[in-house]
Amino acid sequence: TAAPPPRPPKPQSSAAEATPRNPTDAQPSPRPIVPTKAPQPTLQQWLREMSHRRPPATATAGQRAVRSKGRIAWISSLLASLPTRGLGGGRRWHLRFFIPPRRDVWLFLDASRSTAVGQFLGLACGAMIEAIAHARSPRFHLLVLQHGSLRWLARRSTGATVQGILATVSEAGGKSLIAEGLKEIHRARLRSTSTGPFVVCSDGFATPAANEHSGNTFSRLRAALGRITRTPVSVAWVHPAAKRALADWLPRLCDGLPVSRFELRLPEPGASKADVI
Numbered sequence: 001t002a003a004p005p006p007r008p009p010k011p012q013s014s015a016a017e018a019t020p021r022n023p024t025d026a027q028p029s030p031r032p033i034v035p036t037k038a039p040q041p042t043l044q045q046w047l048r049e050m051s052h053r054r055p056p057a058t059a060t061a062g063q064r065a066v067r068s069k070g071r072i073a074w075i076s077s078l079l080a081s082l083p084t085r086g087l088g089g090g091r092r093w094h095l096r097f098f099i100p101p102r103r104d105v106w107l108f109l110d111a112s113r114s115t116a117v118g119q120f121l122g123l124a125c126g127a128m129i130e131a132i133a134h135a136r137s138p139r140f141h142l143l144v145l146q147h148g149s150l151r152w153l154a155r156r157s158t159g160a161t162v163q164g165i166l167a168t169v170s171e172a173g174g175k176s177l178i179a180e181g182l183k184e185i186h187r188a189r190l191r192s193t194s195t196g197p198f199v200v201c202s203d204g205f206a207t208p209a210a211n212e213h214s215g216n217t218f219s220r221l222r223a224a225l226g227r228i229t230r231t232p233v234s235v236a237w238v239h240p241a242a243k244r245a246l247a248d249w250l251p252r253l254c255d256g257l258p259v260s261r262f263e264l265r266l267p268e269p270g271a272s273k274a275d276v277i
Contacts (some may be wrong), residue, residue, distance in 0.1 A: 030147070030173025031116035035125035035166060042240065043127060044134040044263045050197035050234040051103055051137035072097055104139045104156065104194035105132075108164070108181050109200030111146035116172035117203070120240040123264045124201040125166040128139075128237060132159045137196055141188070142166075145181045148174035175207040179217075182224035189231065196235040204239060204250050220252055229257045236260045 076096035107128065115121040132140065140162045142154035154162050185198065208217040208220055229235055237259050254261060 030171040031113055031173050033116050033122040033125075033169065035129065035169060036119065036122045037130065038126040039121040039130045040127045040238075040262060040264070041086060043236065046260060046262075047105070047131045047197060047199070048134045048136060048238055050236075051105055051135045069253055071237055097110060100188065101137070102192075102194040103137050103196040104141060104192070105135055105137045105196050106141045106185060106189060106194075106198040107162070108185050108198070108200045108202070109142065109144045109169070109173075109177065110146075110178055110181065110200070111144055111172050112176040112178075112207075113173050114176055114205050115203050115240075118204060119242050120264060121172045121201075123167065123240075124238055125169050125263060127262075128201065129166050129197070130161045131199075132163055136241070137161060139194075141194075143181060143185055143188075144169075146172070146174055147229070148177065150177065150181055150184055158271060165205065176202075178202055178204065178206040179221045179224040181264065182221075182228060186224070186228050186231075189228075189233070195232050198228065199236045199238060201238045203246065204253060205246075206238075218249075218253070222257075224256060225253065225259070234258075238262045238264060241265050247269045 073096040077093060080094040080096055081092065083137065109124065109128075111121055115124070138158070139156045140154055140159055141156065142152070142162050142165060144151050144153050149225050182200070189195075191197070204221075206221045208214060208216050209220075212220075225235075235249070237254065239261060240246065241263055242250060250261065
């Protein structure tokens with residue numbers, strides 16, 4: 001007898017097609033989002049206070065004839081003048097002065113695919129647009145993680161410029177390279193003379209590296225956050241409502257670190273269309 005014909009392959013469901021074989025790979029298709037007005041009075045008050053607070057002044061280079069530089073830092077001036085004065089007691093001085101560092105606001109926006117869940121990214125953009133209007137700092141830096149890459153969309157820009165950028169964010173996509181984003185912010189801050197506040201907008205779910213255990217991912221993310229908090233900076237973390245895994249993940253991530261957390265929730269069911277930016 002002839003062998004029965006082979007069975008046709010079973011068609012794959014759309015859910016199976018959307019799931020990557022490697023769990024560390026992000027979904028290829030981005031998710032649309034809409035920036036939504038989400039006033040956060042406590043976040044607005046925090047940003048207003050932190051952008052106004054002045055840290056201790058630091059010594060910087062200056063010229064002898066320059067005025068209005070602030071108080072002279074005599075120890076720094078002496079150390080800077082030793083190579084030219086030498087043991088012979090020369091008369092040339094290189095003055096150093098105490099000047100207050102700039103109070104720029106630093107913002108890291110995580111627009112990876114997972115932040116579209118629960119409309120968090122849209123709420124975060126709306127909340128920051130409102131909060132920036134209450135900040136007393138004249139300049140802002142904005143680093144955005146989207147489509148698996150980090151991009152500086154604003155460097156020492158005005159608040160109105162950053163508000164306009166946030167209002168145009170329309171999709172969330174790519175991997176959650178949060179630790180890499182924190183490292184990029186940390187390096188940029190060290191190169192800058194600004195010691196202003198730093199705001200993270202993220203769900204905190206970092207994508208593991210290749211063959212990396214989730215525990216190592218957590219440790220890597222916490223180490224990156226810890227390096228930032230060891231510098232003279234006020235840190236805020238804006239995150240979605242703490243449910244399920246997030247309810248344990250973020251508290252452990254920020255445990256023992258000077259980080260202020262602000263939770264965003266969906267607006268009430270009766271919210272009008274005017275709430276969309």
